[in-house]
Amino acid sequence: MMIRSLPALALSAMLAFPAMAQQTLPSLGEPETTTQQEPVRQPPQQVAQAGGAFLRGLDKLSGRTTDFHLTVGDAADYGRLQIRLGQCRYPAGDPSSDAFAQLTIADTSQNVTLFSGWMVASSPALSALDDARYDVWVISCES
Numbered sequence: 001m002m003i004r005s006l007p008a009l010a011l012s013a014m015l016a017f018p019a020m021a022q023q024t025l026p027s028l029g030e031p032e033t034t035t036q037q038e039p040v041r042q043p044p045q046q047v048a049q050a051g052g053a054f055l056r057g058l059d060k061l062s063g064r065t066t067d068f069h070l071t072v073g074d075a076a077d078y079g080r081l082q083i084r085l086g087q088c089r090y091p092a093g094d095p096s097s098d099a100f101a102q103l104t105i106a107d108t109s110q111n112v113t114l115f116s117g118w119m120v121a122s123s124p125a126l127s128a129l130d131d132a133r134y135d136v137w138v139i140s141c142e143s
Helices: 002-021
Strands: 047-049 052-059 064-071 075-078 081-091 100-107 112-120 134-142
Touching (some): 081 134, 112 134
Antiparallel strands (some): 047 081, 052 064, 052 134, 075 081, 081 100, 100 112
């Protein structure tokens, strides 16, 4: 009978040893509370409107780039695209920095609007024209 209880005793010993090997860490007490500071709020950046914009287009088939100088309200034809400038804005006092322009780009061959919105010069991929052949992006605003 002792031999039959030996495997059960060995099994219970093996199951108990891992529990004994675990250590309990001392309690660190209550976590320290930190005071929450108000985030520093930047004043809104003042923007100025320009009378025109400097744009660049890329024909992906030929690899050729074309520069456009558009005034507000005017349109330019680029291949099968018609690019119309609604507005161009830039940080006040620094027209050569981060320009953003409101553009409407239409495919004249299919009579559909491909893009209508704001393009940002510093992040052209943020809001980009989605066309298989052409890319258009904003370079800067012009007075």
